[in-house]
Amino acid sequence: MDRLRRRLADPGSPARWPVVLRVVLAAVFLQAGVGKFVNHDAYTARFERWGFGTAPGxxxxLVGLTETLGALALLTGVLPRVASVALIGVMVGALATAGRVDGGRDVWLPVVLIVLLAALAVAGSRSAALLPAWPRPRAAAE
Structure with missing residues (x-):
């Protein structure tokens, strides 16, 4: 009982699972985001099929930029909650468009990613950063 009390009083270093999850999700979204620039014509055709007839390109x-910047933010640990919420928005859009039109993987994969991003948004600032913190300026002596 004493061990449990000490553990609750001082949980120790930050949890590591958010860092691992951030790296995995960053890899997924970086690949998807960069792919929208590398294979732009193919993705333009897909976005047109999904109902973005006026400006699919x-x-x-926009989606590729959001996914790429979100992945970089998750990877570096800079504003991971903001990045998670932005990427949840992208996944809700994917579910409503690609999931509705194509079905299959485009239905279940966004749901899985939404759940993982939501867990990351809740863990957010309690997780360890991958990059060291910038030195803070010292307060001037009065």
Missing amino acids: AVAI
């Missing part, structure tokens, strides 16, 4: 670029 611009939407593909």
Whole structure:
């Protein structure tokens, strides 16, 4: 009982699972985001099929940019909660468009990613950063 009390009083170092989850999700979203730039014509055709008839190319670029910047934010640990929420928005959009039109993997994969991103958004700032913290300026002596 004493051990449990000490553990609850001082949980120790930050949990490591959010760091692992951030790296895995960053790999997924970096690949998806960069792919929208590398294979832009193919993604433009997909976005047009999914119902973005007026500007599918611009939407593909916007989604690719959001996924790439979100992945970099998750990887570096800079604003991981903001990145998670932004990527949840992208996945809700994917579920509503690609999931509705194509079905299959486009239905279950966004749901899985939404759940993982939500867990990361809750863990957010309690997780360890991958990059060292920048030195803070010292307060001037009065």
